[in-house]
Amino acid sequence: MEYNFKEIEQRWQQRWKEEQLYKVSNRSDKPKYYVLDMFPYPSGAGLHVGHPLGYIASDIYSRYKRLCGYNVLHPMGFDAYGLPAEQYAIQTGQHPEVTTEKNIARYKEQLSKIGFCYDWDREVRTCDPDYYKWTQWAFCKMFNSYYCNNSRKAQPIENLISYFSEHGTQNLNVAQTEELSFTAEEWQGMTEKRKQEVLMNYRIAYLADTKVNWCPALGTVLANDEVSEGLSVRGGHPVEQRVMRQWSLRVSAYAQRLLDGLDRIDWTDSLKDTQRNWIGRSEGAEMRFRLAGKDMSFTIFTTRADTVFGVTFMVLAPESEYVKQVVTPEHQAEVDEYLTWVSRRTERERISDRKVTGVFTGSYAVNPLTEQEIPIYISDYVLAGYGTGAIMAVPAHDSRDYAFARHFDLPVIPLIEGADVSEQSFDAKEGIMMNSGFLNGMQVKDAIAAMKRYIEEKGIGRVRVNYRLRDAIFSRQRYWGEPFPVYYKDGMPYMIQEDCLPLRLPEVDKFLPTETGEPPLGNAQLWAWDEKNNKVVDKSLVDNKSVFPLELCTMPGFAGSSAYYLRYMDNHNSETLVSKDANDYWQQVDLYLGGSEHATGHLIYSRFWNKFLFDLGVVCKDEPFLKLINQGMIQGRSNFVYRYIGEGATGNMYISANLIDKPEYKEKVQPIHVDVNIVHNDILDIDAFRSWMPEYRDAEFVLEDGTSLTSDISNDQASGNTAAYICGWAIEKMSKSMFNVVNPDDMVERYGADTLRLYEMFLGPLEMSKPWDTNGIDGVHRFLRRLWNQCENITGDEPTAEELRSLHKLIKKVTWDIENFSFNTSIPAFMIAQNELQKCSKRAIMEPFAVLLAPFAPHIAEEIYHRCGNEGSVHNAQWPQLEEKYLVEDTQKYPVQFNGKVRFTIEVPKDTPREEVESIVLAHADTAKYLQGGQPKKVIVVPGRIVNIVM
RNA sequence: GCCGCGAUGGUGGAAUCGGUAGACACGAAGGACUUAAAAUCCUUUGGCCCGAAACGGCUGUGUGGGUUCAAGUCCCACUCGCGGUACCA
Incomplete structure (x- = not known):
């Protein structure tokens, strides 16, 4: 009978659905295992053949775990908010909800054809009010929390308020935007509004004027990870710097914990490194520099405290607070001109154009160690957002300072013996100090430590750790996202009560900004908060007494994707994000599969979000994803005509x-x-x-x-004419414009889901990028067809030792492969076994064979399993147990090498002693030939492996 | 620039602990079956050399060194490709 994959696959998919085969319960005596695929954004283009790669791998692993007796959670849902649907809405007037709905339907159809074992009952969508209720809820919790550095966790803001009324800011050790200083009395004397302003300095979700990446083309602010090389990641539009009042999340408070947590999770080193770099911890010192002739000082940050004796000038970031205090009247015009020029530059220009620019302020600072006066400059090579936005420049030992010094003809003082700084700076942190007063003769490392001590003793500064990681800007001037549960009273934000959530996204008549430049939600009529009745009302009713305006921004893409893995545990719960029972049972994601492009975005944010919820006691694990595997990209294989x-x-x-x-x-x-x-x-x-x-x-x-x-x-x-036209080819990104997109639906149509699944795995190692080439798919399809024919009539005959050996060899190989995520090597193992067993249609062999194949090719495996006379599903079967006794062979082959070159092989009884193997080899007829009359210097026998004769 | 990953036949790749490099598959060439095609099956297939033949010789895992009885695998230096990051003081 023909291998009719279409009929088989449709029939079983239908039946599994009817029997709810993949429904997962939160109550089970079995051990749990949680497998998660990264949240897909349902784009209008649908899936191409590269997308399912990770899904197939996770599906295989899930099914394997299930066969091994685990209760496996393997859910799927959609990261449904996002820019493309909204851009499409602006262009066509089609509501993003409609487009999104349509795209999700298409994704689900494509996914279901491939035969994944998702429990669709657990599906979540970020744009669903029942879902984003919990996104808004978490935001409120962040607003009402601050981060305590002593207990190293988030605390209720009320604790901070009572601390202020008792101690003011004395001995305060908390995460903050800037260091404030006030007494308990001063706090108590503040107006309500002033108190709210002060608290903003500490809240984990806070509103502040921040320098943001503004993308004029998209009309919104973007997070750092949404910008690449000065262009928006989505759409590639130019991005510029602007100061705007924005919601931010104090991710930086968690920098150290995010760093420490990496040591306790099983991720690849490259991914951990990327996160470590992104967090960018650096230990250094803050140091105060006095202004010459003024009663004023400013603070800089340096990791090279040892180089203070070589400071020949100071540099401020153009946006630095210090600038206006430092500029002298004579230089005001020149400085203004420079600042204007800097602010006009786009991020892209700044990155591509690295020429040295800057301006002298007219002021001088005093080096606290040498008492020398040094000029203060402004330059955009110093960043406002890092350290204090001000540096001490040591041109001899910092390449950026060096370039600046050469351009403005400033002195360069070498501080390390033997360092030649005539052509370039000596940046390495090694060598012996000179020209450095009491540090002379010390190694750099010791000098840094000595100077840190000195600074603290003399009260010039303090030791300090800085992180590159910035707070996440959380406002987007867009429509298609989660609305903030926030209204404004006297200019200050207030949270909508928890029991009134979700605050639903309102309808608007157009998706563009308003004429006055407000975000799209400014177009919504029903968008004001009635504080008395706790409900949304028409904005014409705003009186700022009991009815107040609602926030017009929405949340960014990462808001909804930061805790979705928790919601899957308990997605129908209307009382809490996730119940304690469900969370205690599922704990955390055991295996997370997805692309490495999320290294500095989603994977930082969700770790942060999870740690915050952990501090709240909502979740029991402080890391969300225990093991993480990055699947490689599937590249396109383009064809050319010339x-x-x-x-x-x-x-x-x-x-x-x-x-x-x-x-x-x-x-x-x-x-x-x-x-x-x-x-x-x-x-x-x-x-x-x-x-x-x-x-x-x-x-x-x-x-x-x-x-x-x-x-x-x-x-x-x-x-x-019988000749052909041959096309050239190249490996490129899979994209419409290269005409190299291959659609999984077409593959399923032509070869079936089982073939597609097998072939995607067969292509190569999961983590590596590889090109898609449809040419090779015939091979795995032929394998399935041969297997199909072999299982035409299953018999009850006793298997031979040979057949059992083939089977158990396969069990061993496939089990090892799956445990090690080496799916590509399992497919050849199946082919080899099928080839060895091609005459065999015995139930005792083919039934376990079907179970082994079930994770990879679930449909054909189910069919064969039923042909073996089973009524239940192969996916509820038990993973076959390896029995080593079938693998034992009674002879042992030895390749025999002469000087490392294999010349012949011998076969001896198993467990022949080393000495005997040696004498058999030396007595072998061919040995004399290869010795050519010489004597072996040495004979190496590695038992069970190899013989090498050294001449 | 810095960090990470990779490089094996015409192609995708295998070699999991340092032990017969090229498994498996594609493609290609030849053959069988067929009126024919498709499908299927069989043979050959890293390169070079010798030869009537081969269980014949040499060479071969990006390059150059090294360690070892033995290196695709370990060490050092380098080249190229891919990904991330970019004035982080």
Whole structure:
């Protein structure tokens, strides 16, 4: 009987659905295992063949764990808020909800065809009010919390308020935007509004004027991880710097815990390194520099306290608070001009153009150690957001300071013996100090420590740890996102009561900013908060007494994706984000699979979010994802035709790939992308090409054998031309514009889901990037067809020792592979076993075979399992147990090497002693031949492995 | 620049603990079956050399060194490719 994959797959998918095979309970005696795929954004383009790679791997692992007796949670849902749907809405007027709904339906259809074991009853969507209720809830909790550095956890803001009324800021050790100082009396004397302003300095979710990445084209602010090389990651639009009042999350408070936590989780080193770099911890010192002739000082941060004796100038960031205090009247105009120029530069210009710029302020600072006066400059190579926004410049030992000093002709004082600073700075933290007073003769490392001590003793500064990690900007001037549960009273934000959540996203008549430049929610009519009745009312009712305006920004993409893994544990719970029972049972994600592109975004934010919830006592684990695997990208394999552009070119003649290096065509052809779907094994379907686009209708070709094919088709047929047009190829990103997108639906249609799943795994190691080449898929499809035919009539015969050996070899291999996420090597193992067993259709062999195959190819495995006479599902079976006794062989093969080269092999009884193996080899007829009369110097016998004779 | 990852036939890749490099699959070539095609099956397939033949020789895992009886695998230096990051003091 023909292997009718379509019929088999549809039938079983239907039946599994009816029987709710994949429904997962939160109550079970079995041990739990939680497998999670990264939250997909349902884009309008649908899935291409690269997307399911990770899903297939996680599906295999989930099914394997299930067969091993675990209760496996393997959910799927959608990160449904986001820019593309909204941009589409702006262009077409189609409500993003409608587009999103449609895209999700398409994704689910595509996913279900591939036969994943998701429990769809647990699906979540970030745009669902029942879901974003908990996003808003967490935000309120963050607003009402501050971070205590002593207890190293988030605390209720009330604790801080009572501390202030008793002690003011004395001995306060908490995360804060800037260091404030006031007494208990001063606190008590503050107005309500002033108190609220002060508290903003400490809240974990806070409103502040911050320098943001503003993207004019998208009309919104973007987070650092949403910007790459000065362009928005989504859409590639230019981004500029602006100061705006924004919601932020005090992620930086958790910097140290985010760093420490990395040591306790099983992620790849590269991913951990990326996060460590992003967090960017550096230990250094803050030091106060007095202003010459003024009763004023400012603070800088340095990791090279040892170099104070070499400071020849100071530099402030253009945005630094200190700038206006330092500029002298004579230099005001020049400084203003510079500041204007800097503010006009886009981020992109700043990155691409590295020339030295800056301006002198007219003021001098006093070096606290040498008492020398040194000029203060402003330059944009100093960043306002890091350290204190001010540096002491040591040109001899910092390349940026060096460039600046050379440009402005400032002195360079070398501080390390033997360092040549005539051409460039000496940045390495090594060597012996000189020109440095009491540090002279010390190693750099000791000098840094000594200077830190000195600074603290003399009260010039203090030891300090800085992090590169910034607070996350949390406002977006967009429509399609979670609304903030916030209204404004006297200019200060207040949270909507918990029991009134969710605050639903209102309807708007257009998705663009308002005429006054407010975000799209400014277009909503029903968008004001009635504090008395606790409900949303028409904004015309705003009286600022009991009815107040609501926040107009929405939350960013990472808001909804930061705690979704918790919601899957208990997605129907309307009382809490996740019940204690459910959380205690599922604990955390055991295996998380997804792309490494989330290293500095989602994977930082959700670790932060989870730690905050952990501090609140809502979750029992302080790390969300125990083990994480990055799947590699599937790249596209593009095909090209080569248009002739040399002499006499018609612009419509194409040269076959292997001819283009010939002298008559070399450098006279232009490669043009051609749709990979009209190319098979690099041979162009000429008719399909001619009808692909009107411009190719009369295309002419020079074929592989050098003959030409004109547009006169009858002529070609008459000549009986059998040569082909061969296309060139290249590995590129899979994208529409390269015409190399391959759709999983087409693959399922042509080969079936089981073949697609097997082939995606067969392509190569999960973590590595690899090109998709449909050409190879026939191989795995043939394997399934052979297997199908082999299982036509299952018998009850006793298996032979050979057959049992093949089976148990397979059990051993596949079990090891799955445990080690080496899925690509399992497929050949199945092929080899099938080949060894091709005459075997015994139930005792094929039934366990089917169970082994079930995680990889669930449909055909189910069919074979049922042919073996089973009623229940193969997916409820038990993973076959390896029995080593079947693998034991009674003989042992030894390759025999002479000077490391294998010459022949011998076969001896198993467990032949080393000495005996040696004498057998030396007595072997061929040995004399290879010794060529010489004597072996040494004979190495590695028991069970190899023999090497050294001559 | 810095950090990370990678490089093995025409192609994707295998070699899991330092022990027969190229498993498995694609492609290609040849053959069987067939009126024919498709499908299926069989043989060959890293390169070079010798030869009537081979269970024949040499060479071979990006480059150059090294350690070892033995290196794709370990060490040192380098080249190229991919990804991340970018004035973080």
